[in-house]
Amino acid sequence: MSRSWERKVQKNQAQINKQRKKLGKAPLMAAKSSAEKVDTFKGRSYLMPAFLLLFILFYVIVTVSSEAYEQTGTMFWVTVGCYIVLALLFMLRRPYLSVGSDFVRSRRFTGDRSIYANNIKAISAQKGYIVVEQHKGGNWVFSRVINRFPTDQMADRLRAFCAQHGIAFNEK
Structure with missing residues (x-):
């Protein structure tokens, strides 16, 4: 049997078992994926978040110490926040x-x-x-x-x- 066919059967079986569970009935058969040992x-990941935090620190220091800092609006701080969120995402996404x-x-x-x-x-x-x-x-x-x-x-x-x-x- 081909793998794509097996995946279709497993997907359909999982959907039917979810429906049966909502109705309070027992599942038809145990899905193969739950029996398979993985x-x-x-x-x-520490390297990429550390790099992003160092980059944003450099960016903040260079921008705050320049004469153009008074002209930066909220978009500067949104950018800083987005880089921090990206670093956090890389840290949490193991x-x-x-x-x-x-x-x-x-x-x-x-x-x-x-x-x-x-x-x-x-x-x-x-x-x-x-x-x-x-x-x-x-x-x-x-x-x-x-x-x-x-x-x-x-x-x-x-x-x-x-x-x-x-x-x-x-x-x-």
């Missing part, structure tokens, strides 16, 4: 790596992305870094220094994932 490793039965999922800059096992060329692990190499597209790099990922635990789970699917796992 290991999620969360990190914490990066993660989820390892499922046949996929690896992560939050990229443009949203959540998945790579299925047949699209992974190799996975490399070294002290503080995990690199997932794809056949098409750029490599995914997970760093302990930049995003505070638990790379040792991730390497253990990814080693088992590679052994299960016959993917090359390089340890340095």
Whole structure:
């Protein structure tokens, strides 16, 4: 059965189960996604929020110390507030790596992305870094220094994932 068909069935099943739950009835069948074991490793982004806060601090110092400060209106403070909110958003929106039965999922800059096992060329692990190499597209790099990922635990789970699917796992 194709994956798109499986996803359609799961989606429809979830909708029907929600309706049945509202009516107080038992669900038809347990959805596959709830039975599937997915290991999620969360990190914490400090680098980008720190950069944004330093940038806005520089912006405020330069603007306040200039002669044109009297001419700035509320838009200056709205801009400062928006940068602070953006830094807070980057701080609270934690990066993660989820390892499922046949996929690896992560939050990229443009949203959540998945790579299925047949699209992974190799996975490399070294002290503080995990690199997932794809056949098409750029490599995914997970760093302990930049995003505070638990790379040792991730390497253990990814080693088992590679052994299960016959993917090359390089340890340095």
